[in-house]
Amino acid sequence: MARNVNLDIALTHLLTRKRQTIVAALGVTIGIGMYIFMNSLMAGFSRYARNEIFKMNPHMKIFREDEISVPLDGHSTEGNTMRVLINPAITTTSKSLLDPQRLLENVRQISFITNAMPQVNVDVFYNKGNSQCKGIANGINIAEADAMFNIGSTILSGSLEALQGNLGGIIIGKGIAEKLNLNLGDNLTISSSRGVLKIMKIVGVFSSGNKNTDESKSYVNIAAAQQLAKQGTTYITDIYANTINSNQALEFAQNVQTITPYKVEAWQTTNSDLLSGDVIRDIMNGTVSMTILLIAAFGIYNIMNMTITQKLNDIAILKATGFNGSDIVGIFLRESIFMGILGTVFGLAIGAICISVLSKVYVGGPIGTFPIYFDAKVFFRGAFFGIGLTALAGYLPARKAANIDPVSIFRK
Amino acid sequence: MSLANTNAQSVVLSARSIGKYFYTPEKLKVLKDVQFDAYKGEFLTLVGKSGSGKSTLLYCLSTMDTDYEGDLFIDGERITGKHPTQLAAIRNHSIGFVFQFHYLLPEFSCLKNVMIPALKLGKYAYKEVEERAYQKLEILGVQDQALKPASKLSGGQQQRVSIARALINDPKIIMCDEPTGNLDSKNTQIVFDIFKQLAQNNAQTIIAVTHDTDFAAASDRTIELADGRIIN
Numbered sequence: 001m002a003r004n005v006n007l008d009i010a011l012t013h014l015l016t017r018k019r020q021t022i023v024a025a026l027g028v029t030i031g032i033g034m035y036i037f038m039n040s041l042m043a044g045f046s047r048y049a050r051n052e053i054f055k056m057n058p059h060m061k062i063f064r065e066d067e068i069s070v071p072l073d074g075h076s077t078e079g080n081t082m083r084v085l086i087n088p089a090i091t092t093t094s095k096s097l098l099d100p101q102r103l104l105e106n107v108r109q110i111s112f113i114t115n116a117m118p119q120v121n122v123d124v125f126y127n128k129g130n131s132q133c134k135g136i137a138n139g140i141n142i143a144e145a146d147a148m149f150n151i152g153s154t155i156l157s158g159s160l161e162a163l164q165g166n167l168g169g170i171i172i173g174k175g176i177a178e179k180l181n182l183n184l185g186d187n188l189t190i191s192s193s194r195g196v197l198k199i200m201k202i203v204g205v206f207s208s209g210n211k212n213t214d215e216s217k218s219y220v221n222i223a224a225a226q227q228l229a230k231q232g233t234t235y236i237t238d239i240y241a242n243t244i245n246s247n248q249a250l251e252f253a254q255n256v257q258t259i260t261p262y263k264v265e266a267w268q269t270t271n272s273d274l275l276s277g278d279v280i281r282d283i284m285n286g287t288v289s290m291t292i293l294l295i296a297a298f299g300i301y302n303i304m305n306m307t308i309t310q311k312l313n314d315i316a317i318l319k320a321t322g323f324n325g326s327d328i329v330g331i332f333l334r335e336s337i338f339m340g341i342l343g344t345v346f347g348l349a350i351g352a353i354c355i356s357v358l359s360k361v362y363v364g365g366p367i368g369t370f371p372i373y374f375d376a377k378v379f380f381r382g383a384f385f386g387i388g389l390t391a392l393a394g395y396l397p398a399r400k401a402a403n404i405d406p407v408s409i410f411r412k
Numbered sequence: 413m414s415l416a417n418t419n420a421q422s423v424v425l426s427a428r429s430i431g432k433y434f435y436t437p438e439k440l441k442v443l444k445d446v447q448f449d450a451y452k453g454e455f456l457t458l459v460g461k462s463g464s465g466k467s468t469l470l471y472c473l474s475t476m477d478t479d480y481e482g483d484l485f486i487d488g489e490r491i492t493g494k495h496p497t498q499l500a501a502i503r504n505h506s507i508g509f510v511f512q513f514h515y516l517l518p519e520f521s522c523l524k525n526v527m528i529p530a531l532k533l534g535k536y537a538y539k540e541v542e543e544r545a546y547q548k549l550e551i552l553g554v555q556d557q558a559l560k561p562a563s564k565l566s567g568g569q570q571q572r573v574s575i576a577r578a579l580i581n582d583p584k585i586i587m588c589d590e591p592t593g594n595l596d597s598k599n600t601q602i603v604f605d606i607f608k609q610l611a612q613n614n615a616q617t618i619i620a621v622t623h624d625t626d627f628a629a630a631s632d633r634t635i636e637l638a639d640g641r642i643i644n
Contacts, residue, residue, distance in 0.1 A: 005531035016519040194538075317515040320476060321577070322504020322530040324497040407471045410511055410589065 006327055009318075011332035013307070023275020024303045025337075025343035031296030032347025032386045036288045037354045039378040041370070042285045042386070044201055044359075046278060048371035050246070053274065055149055055208060057267045058240035059249040060256065065263040066090045097262055100236035106259055110251050116241035117144035120225035126172070126218070127189040128180040135176065135216035137190065142171075148242055151206065153218070156183045158204030167224050171204035175215030192228040206397070244384055293385050296343070297393040300336050303395040308332065313400050316409035325402035332401050336394020337387065344386035348379055422452040424487060424584050424617045430472055431481035432465075432640075442468050443480065444640040450585070453615035455607055457628040460637035468622045469588055469637065474507065474587050477497040487584060503535055508578030508586040510620075512593035514570040516562035522573045523549065523558040530580045541580075548576040554607060560568035568599030575606060588608065592627060604630065 014021045068088050085203055097103060100118055107116045112350065120139030125132050138145075142163045146152050152160055156174060163169045170188060182188060182202055189247050190198045200220065220228075243252045253266035268275055308315070315328060323331075358370040426513050432443040451569065458466040468636040471477040473484065477489055478499070484491045486506060491499070503509075516525045526545040530536060536544065549555040557565050564565045571591070578586055588609070592600040603629055610616045611632065620631070628634045636644035 008531070009528070012519045264442055286527060314517050317509075317517070317529075319500065320474070320503060320509045320515075322500050322581075324500035324534050326497070327500075327532070382636075405476075407477045408475075411467065411471070411477075 006323075007334060008329045010331045010338065011244050013311075013331075014335055014338055018306070019309075020303055023120075024300050024339045025346070027296040027299035028340055028386055028390060028400070029342025029346040029350060032090050032355065032382050033295045033350035034292045034386070034397075035383045036152070036348060036351025036359075037111060037376055038285055038289050038373075038374055040283065040351065040355050041358075041372045042373040043378060044373045046074070046281075047276070047373070048367065049274065052209070052252050053267060053271055054246065055154070056105045056210070056213065057270055058148060059243045059246050059266055059281045060241050060253045060254070060266050061270070062097070062103070062239040062241070062260060062262050062264050063237060064095055085387075094231075094235075095237045096125075096231065096235045097165055097237070097239065100234065100239065103260055103262075104239055107239060107256060110256065112244050112248075113240045115144070116239055117141060117146060117148060119145075119224065119237040119238040119240055120222050120229060120231075120235060121237050122225050122228045123193040124228060125191045126176055126180060127191060128182065131180050133176060133179050133215070135173075135218060135227055137170075137192075137218050137220050138227060139220055139222040139228075141222060142219065145219065148240060149248070154206040154208050156205045156207050158202070159202065163219065163221065164202035165221070166203065167221055167227075168200050169203040169221070170200040170224075171219040172202055173204055173214035173217045174205055174207040175211060176218065177202075177205050179215065190228065194228070194230040195231055196228050197230060198224070226410045290385075293389055296386075297389040300339055300390045301393040301397060303339075304332060304336050304394050307335070308397050309350055311401075312404060312409055316406035319404070319406040322408070328402040328404075329398040331392050332398035333391065336398070339392025340394070343390070344383055347386060351379070353381065416453070422628040423449045424452050424454075425450040425473065426485045426549040426620070427469075427482065428472060428485070429482035430469065430484070432468060432472060432477075432479070440642050446637075446642055448586045448635060448642060450617050450619055451585075453611050455522070455618045455632040456620070457627045457631040458619065458621045459623065459625070459634055459638065462623075463589070466621045466635040466637045470587055470589055470619065473619065474505055474509070482535060487583070503617050504529060505581050506584050508555075508581070508583040510571070510575050510578050510586065510591045512590040514562065514574040516570060516574060516577075518561065518563055520565055521559050522554070522562055522565065524529040525562060526577045529577060537582075539560065545576070545580060548552060550581050551579070552576050553602075566572075568595055568602065571595060571599065571603060572606075575603070579610070582614075583616065585617045585619060588598075590622060591620055592622065600624070600627065633641050 063356070067197055068090060078099065104116060106163070107113055111150050117140065122136045122137045122139065125134055148162055158171065160171070163171055170190070171186070176182070184202055186202050186204055187199050190200055192302060193310055203323070208217070223233070224235060229235060241256070242250055249266040250268055253264045257264040318328065355372050359372050361370050362368065363370055424520055426449040427446055430446040431441065434440045435440050443576065446469055456471060458468045461590050472480045478496070480493070486502065491502065493531045494502070516522070517528070520528070523542070523545050525622040526548055527541050531538070545557060546558060549558050552575055553573045554569050554576070557569055557573070560572050562570055567572065571594070595603065607620070622628055634644070635642055
């Protein structure tokens, strides 16, 4: 056969009802367009939020977890019981990791770790005259920290290099600078929780985009932090490590846990509150976008049902002249799939246009432009659902058409 | 008549003890033990009063109505109980249909309407099918209308196009339900002559339900039904 007669009939039906075909396809177009737009925006926003997390958090942290004292239980002997009551309390005297250099070397050698760095965190007060503000000083090697968190991009004034090897230097958050009216080059008195006082020179001011962080965080050299903590050069409170794939951080953390007794925590655990928000957002987004697609599919279903009701005579004569049930299903299914493909193609195009326009629209704040981007996965899923749902929506009426009894039509 | 007699030995369709019930509004036996043979090249008419079961019988013979008792043979092959897909194939190559209404597909030209059953059969290439469809339209004298949509034709022309469609696959049997019911006397005569020729020249069997007594009287053989039984 030169041409498939079922396809021929299906196409003729579509072309003689252009208006109806276009209206049905338009429903799918809008549905798919919205689906692509919403999902791309969600994916873009998730990616943005993820990047925000990784500005502050490594993929995993290794630190000494506070230990709680266990109440001593008295020797319980018959009739002669002695109970020793002790209030549970934190017994950790030092937050330091033991032999941190070796642990760091071991961690760096693991294949899935891309980079790792030591850190000394000290609780401090920033003082100027009588004004005081509380915060945490991060003792780091600034080059390593920049490699991990891209601190350089957050610097408002001063430079990272000025801190390199400068034990008296400090980079403070924008919030601290505003509260204490400090500027680049000013001196700042730091008092630590261990009672050490240190006057440091401000070599940089950063803005992370997070108000709390900007009002409490400062960067100093590791050695300076060790002095503030009144500890020696082996005093390291945390080891931060990044991995090759942030999504697998939980497994990687478990893996690293096998080589150290200290707590290894993946970023997912640290930020579980943000991630649970992600889950809810995904569910909402999925429900809304699937509903839009279902409504588009219902449009196809209605139009096909109407078409078949109008074409009872045609179906009867086709069956009389030798078209069987699956031929009839084939004819009407082709029509709805064609409308589905037409609608989906235009829907994908509209989605793509939306993305390319919106990704240039400025929404303000720390977000900048719309966090929307092309994700091939979203387009594949959109095409799959668009064509799949219209095929299903077309199959049900087509099935009905195939079951029409031609005799009842001819005998009317 | 002489032709029917010379082919008397060659049975094309045979109905054996056909019985059928209608269930609505209440159970009613509309066909009772109907038994007859149709021969090759025979022009057969089924007549009877309204409600006699003649159309019901035709639709049982057509293979479209499968809800009957008894056995139906076409060309010696038992048709009763076959799968609907097989029945559709049998209708496609062995039976042509002409109804009171033309049932031409409104979106297609007359030519395409004639071609569709042949395209479904798939025996000939598209070009050949087109050529054959022209030939059939020519036999029926409506080749000039080939490229027009069916709705632009007169009633008589539409009916002739629908006959051309019935002929396109050279079926052994042509079944008609009141083929002249909507036609004036001139067109009735034309259609009658066409059937007569098909039976005589092509040795095709015509089985036509009609209430036109003149039409029936001029056919080779008439079977009369009353209350679901053959009475003559």
